[in-house]
Amino acid sequence: MKRIGILVMGLCCMGSAMAANVIEEVPVEKLPHLAGQHLKAYFPGIAVAHATRDKGGMKNHYEVVLEDSTVLEFDKDGNWMLVDCGNRAVPQRNIPGMLIMELQKNHPGVTIVKMTRDRKEGYILTTSEGEKLMYDINYKPLKQE
Secondary structure (H helix, E strand, O other), rough: OOOHHHHHHHHHHHHHHOOOOOOOOOOOHHOOHHHHHHHHOOOOOOOOOEEEOOOOOOOEEEEEEEEOOOOEEEEEEOOOEEOOOOOOOOOOHHOHHHHHHHHHHHHHOOHHHHHHEEEOEEEEEEEEOOOEEEEEOOOOOOOHH
């Protein structure tokens, strides 16, 4: 009976260790192709300070920090999920065109410093004043915070 208890405890410990996040450094060349293309297109001339891959749990994604402290997250396929430029503006060409048109119409003059995207939920844009602007996947405004 004691052996069974020890075996069960061992299996539980092993299961929780497997579920833990494993974060590893990744050379820029090993990022998914789409992530590399995104960096070249929207952040040309800004070197990557470091890149990591989080292989644990339900999230399998990459985090890239540029030398200017911009933080980007990409899913396992290299699609962007987060662009956080700190207190600097997200490059306008990085913001989807339909969102740019909506911002120009309803929020003229705002500066977007952070942008997150969830393929099922939509977009959350954070302004330099800390306001959160939310949009569904079809770029329609949702409640604002």
